[in-house]
Amino acid sequence: MKKIILLNTLIAISVSLAFGQQNPVEVKYANTITPQDLKKHLTILASDEYGGRETGQKGAEMASDYIANYFKGLGLQAPVNGSYFQNIPLVEKSLDTTIFMVNGKSYGFGTDFLVSGSSNPDKIQIKTNEIVFAGYGIQSANYNDLKDVSIKGKPVIVMYGEPVGKNGLNLITQSNNASEYTANPRKRIDDIKAMEPSVIFIVLEGMRAKFGNNHLKEKKIEFAKIEKNNGTRIPVVYISNELADVILGVSHTSLDNFKAKVAKSTQPQSKAIKLNLDLNIQLVAKPINARNVLGFLPGSDLKDEVLVITAHYDHIGVGTGDVFNGADDDGSGTTAVMELAEAFMQAKNEGKGPRRSILFMTVVGEEKGLLGSEWYSEHPVFPLEKTITDLNIDMIGRIDPEHAADSNYVYIIGSDKLSTDLHNVNEQANKTYTKLNLDYKYNDPNDPNRFYYRSDHYNFAKHNIPIIFYFNGVHADYHKPSDEVSKIVFPLQAKRAQLVFYTAWELANSAKRPVVNVKNNFPSNR
Known part of the structure; x- marks a missing residue:
């Protein structure tokens, strides 16, 4: 009996050590997410030419075209009846x-x-x-x-x-x-x-x-x-x-x-x-034109299960003569999704594609009440019961006042609300690779800001799909014309996006999907 116990202990330790060691394959593709590429895309999407990307306006349509063309250039599939667009009747x-x-x-x-x-x-x-x-x-x-x-x-x-x-x-x-x-x-x-x-x-x-x-x-x-x-x-x-x-x-x-x-x-x-x-x-x-942008990467042996990675590309447009370019909110999340798509597609092209399928989705209408993600959750392109997780990225390019002295952080919201498995995967990915300070301040159900309800992950969580919301907190330029590209800390944005990549890699390739093992104690209405 003692030999059996010892053997089981050694196996557990070896598995833990193996999971805690860096995988050079993962590192290779995570490193394709660079500050330079993020800046290149964000300089375009958060320029005055795009008019603040307000839902229903020309700038939002231009942004959706830019993202769709990028997905097409990567070789991602167009999953909406041959289109990269999911039209939303607004x-x-x-x-x-x-x-x-x-x-x-x-x-x-x-x-x-x-x-x-x-x-x-x-x-x-x-x-x-x-x-x-x-x-x-x-x-x-x-x-x-x-x-x-x-x-x-x-x-x-x-x-x-x-x-x-x-x-x-x-x-x-x-x-x-x-x-x-x-x-x-x-x-x-x-x-x-x-x-x-x-x-x-x-x-x-x-x-x-x-x-x-x-x-x-x-x-x-x-x-x-x-x-x-x-x-x-x-x-x-x-x-x-x-x-x-x-x-x-x-x-x-x-x-x-x-x-x-x-x-x-x-x-x-x-x-x-x-x-x-x-x-x-x-x-x-x-009526106005509005559309989510979807790029699909099919998996291999577990392709029927889908990991969703989201960000919203819309912002609040033009007001009092100023363009609200929304570089951080949420140009930073949108460009991160684009770079994540590139990283996974390069892995796929080199024979290292994911076991599960991945849907890269940038949604519209978040600033109008999470409308794009709500529409997708009510009219999913892929069955919700086969959707294992939503990793949502909304504002990861800035530093809030609370972390001025140590900017090596990211807020994590919702990771443990439905699945301890998901929470542990993200924790382990960070411990092994990115070593950011994971701040759970806004994960408190009693937090008066109620950020859990204020971004697109919520429309997945309310359908009992585990989620993580990656967030840098608010700053003096939140929803102001001064939220500009010049204030984005691109190396930090890249590092945060790499954490999402490492978490996504594990979710897309592990033997089992995250188990929903926590009762959703959040009310169904925001």
């Missing part, structure tokens, strides 16, 4: 009519109210003499704003936040902890929609200071979905705290008074308010 919506009147007085779009989100119908028309203020819109065992009021068929106003008593304890959890209404912001709206009000007004405190009237000419891009009962979808309209106080003032109260009464009584203070409300919001829509 529309651009702009405001045509905006009227919001309370007791005959008009209030302004952008300063007092906003519409947002693709769940809204294109036409919202409501005339009524009653509106219901339902506090925080909470429905729980310990605290229920809706228990004594009826909102079916009526406009309802709710606030963000959660009720707190005079002792500082949360009235929902009866503790210092927040409830699921904070963990999942969609729950409040979804629960209220289930009660079928005519419209939901959500108080957005600080709206005037934050937005002013900048949204007067805002255009929205969303799916061109043809839905049954389109006109009966329950709209959501955001209103300023000042407008909410006007409405509450009709019944001689205010938001502050409401909070104080809840704290003192520990009971909801919902009420119906008699007033004349006239709401008329109408949008006009036009």
Whole structure:
């Protein structure tokens, strides 16, 4: 028995040592990912000529052509019925009519109210003499704003936040902890929609200071979905705290008074308010061109299983005369995907191709709400059940302030949320090859930035596909015209991309795919 135990121990040690030794083949192809090549591609894609690559605009189409031609030149297959493009039916919506009147007085779009989100119908028309203020819109065992009021068929106003008593304890959890209404912001709206009000007004405190009237000419891009009962979808309209106080003032109260009464009584203070409300919001829509770019590398004996590597090539376009070139966000991820494709194709051409197939995909519409990746996840070119992992690269070319003293890092998000196998593969790849400091700060489910929900990997994770999100953190140039090529640290970008390569190599060639062995504790709504 002792001999058997010793033998098993020696085998385990030898396997660990073998996995921890650098493979010269992997190193050879990883080293084809160079700062020079990354800079060459990024200098083109993040130039003013591409106009900020906004979804639906000429610059995004130019970028998709550039990436597709590159994939074609590498010899990647065109997997969408012989095309490198997956077309996405999107529309651009702009405001045509905006009227919001309370007791005959008009209030302004952008300063007092906003519409947002693709769940809204294109036409919202409501005339009524009653509106219901339902506090925080909470429905729980310990605290229920809706228990004594009826909102079916009526406009309802709710606030963000959660009720707190005079002792500082949360009235929902009866503790210092927040409830699921904070963990999942969609729950409040979804629960209220289930009660079928005519419209939901959500108080957005600080709206005037934050937005002013900048949204007067805002255009929205969303799916061109043809839905049954389109006109009966329950709209959501955001209103300023000042407008909410006007409405509450009709019944001689205010938001502050409401909070104080809840704290003192520990009971909801919902009420119906008699007033004349006239709401008329109408949008006009036009179709736009949008497309994901897909390049496919078939595997060998495990070719039916697919590893997906993603980045979004779109950015936010032009504003106030400035071009938002998005060199880091996400030109850095897009060019990394291109270089990864080249590395794997060179290996394939030299007889070292992957066992599993690899889909290299740059998606559009991320800045508009992860639209490109959502469309792919709902209309996959390859079956999701055969998709083993998504490695998503979104901003890997810069250094955030927290790492100014030591830039040898990358943030890792989501690697352990569904599969400890995947997490371990990435850890081992880094330990063996790149030796970056893997920072898991943003992997915390309680992180207020909620980055797990804010890039394209999320649309794979919600289908129970393991993911890793590679990220350099935010910086002063995030979503500003100053996010330029000149600020990219190309050697660091190359090193981070090489970590993705080493992780992808192991995933594409290992005997087993990562096992989904962790319950997805993240809510299904962002």
